[in-house]
Amino acid sequence: MRGWYIFVYCLVFPFFNLVHPGKVIGREHIPEGAAMVCCNHTAMSDPLFLAFAFRLKNQLRAMAKAELMRVPVVGWVLGKAGVFGVEREKTDVAAVKTAMKFLRSGEKVLLFPEGTRVRESRGEVSHPKAGAAMLAVRCGVPILPVYVPEKKPWFRRTPVVIGEPYMPQVASRKGTPEEYEAITADLMDRIRALRELAQ
Numbered sequence: 405m406r407g408w409y410i411f412v413y414c415l416v417f418p419f420f421n422l423v424h425p426g427k428v429i430g431r432e433h434i435p436e437g438a439a440m441v442c443c444n445h446t447a448m449s450d451p452l453f454l455a456f457a458f459r460l461k462n463q464l465r466a467m468a469k470a471e472l473m474r475v476p477v478v479g480w481v482l483g484k485a486g487v488f489g490v491e492r493e494k495t496d497v498a499a500v501k502t503a504m505k506f507l508r509s510g511e512k513v514l515l516f517p518e519g520t521r522v523r524e525s526r527g528e529v530s531h532p533k534a535g536a537a538m539l540a541v542r543c544g545v546p547i548l549p550v551y552v553p554e555k556k557p558w559f560r561r562t563p564v565v566i567g568e569p570y571m572p573q574v575a576s577r578k579g580t581p582e583e584y585e586a587i588t589a590d591l592m593d594r595i596r597a598l599r600e601l602a603q
Contacts, residue, residue, distance in 0.1 A: 408484035409463050413455065420452055423558055428457045429601055430566035435548065437510045439569060440540040443550040444530075444595050445516035446523050453552050454514060457564040465506045466514040467499065492519055500539070507543040515539070517588060523554055532592050534584035540572050541579040547572055547591060551598035563602040567594055 441464060443454060451466050458464055466487045473479040473489035490499035503513050517532040524530075540547045546569035556562045572587045574580070579587075 406463065406486075408481075409486050410460060412481060412485045413460055416452065417456055420449075420456065424449060424453070424556060425559075425561045426453055426457055427561040427563045428566065429563055430568075431457070431459075433548070433566045433568050434458060434462055435546055435569045438507045438543065438545040439512045439548045440507065440536050440543075440545055441512050441514045441548045441550060442517050442536050442591055442595065443514070443552060444592075445518050445521050446552070446554040447521060447556060449556065450516070450552055451514065453556075453562065453564050454550060457550075457566065458512070462512055464512050464514040465503075467503060467516075469520075470496075500535070503539050504543055507539060507545050512548075513539070517591060525554055530592065532588050534581070534588045537572055537584040537587035537591065538579065541574055541584070541587070546570060547587075549591060549594040549598060551595050551602060553599075553602050565598040565601045567598050570594075 441454065443450060451468070455464050463486065467490050468482065468487050470489035470491045473483060473487070488499060488502045490496045503515070506513050515536045517536050518530050519533050522528045522530045536547065548569045549567040551565040551567070553562060574583045574587075576583070
């Protein structure tokens with residue numbers, strides 16, 4: 405998978421960096437080892453902005469909607485590069501186990517808590533899911549909040565703001581649904597707070 409990730413990265417980066425160059429703020433906050441990387445989601449290009457912001461040193465194992473993974477050729481290439489699918493309309497046990505496997509082996513998993521693209525400029529409302537909180541707690545890894553602006557002008561630098569990693573706190577050993585919801589609400593507040601640094 406690492407080889408395919410490098411291949412796809414090097415293939416896509418030159419063109420993407422030309423039309424959508426990024427400006428990374430807070431790269432020093434990226435921790436060594438495993439982390440649950442969580443970002444707001446406004447465009448299909450968001451995973452690419454994050455992958456290039458984290459550089460080849462920090463490969464991201466992105467969780468994508470299962471429909472994308474079923475697209476001929478595209479899904480195959482993404483799978484080879486370490487992307488894995490999740491069925492969004494149900495509790496996908498296989499996807500959860502895959503994410504846990506990556507985290508427990510010291511890798512970084514990218515997940516968009518909102519589950520789908522949310523564009524506040526159009527009045528869309530965010531309904532974040534607690535999956536990221538559950539994974540971080542169960543695997544004992546830090547959450548790393550990231551913010552990417554909704555507006556991404558062509559041929560102009562789009563800021564990618566990486567916040568400080570933190571360990572989610574729970575009173576019980578594995579956490580409860582209520583605790584996961586509280587962690588998720590706090591996470592989204594932390595992501596939105598990074599908006600000021602993107603100005």
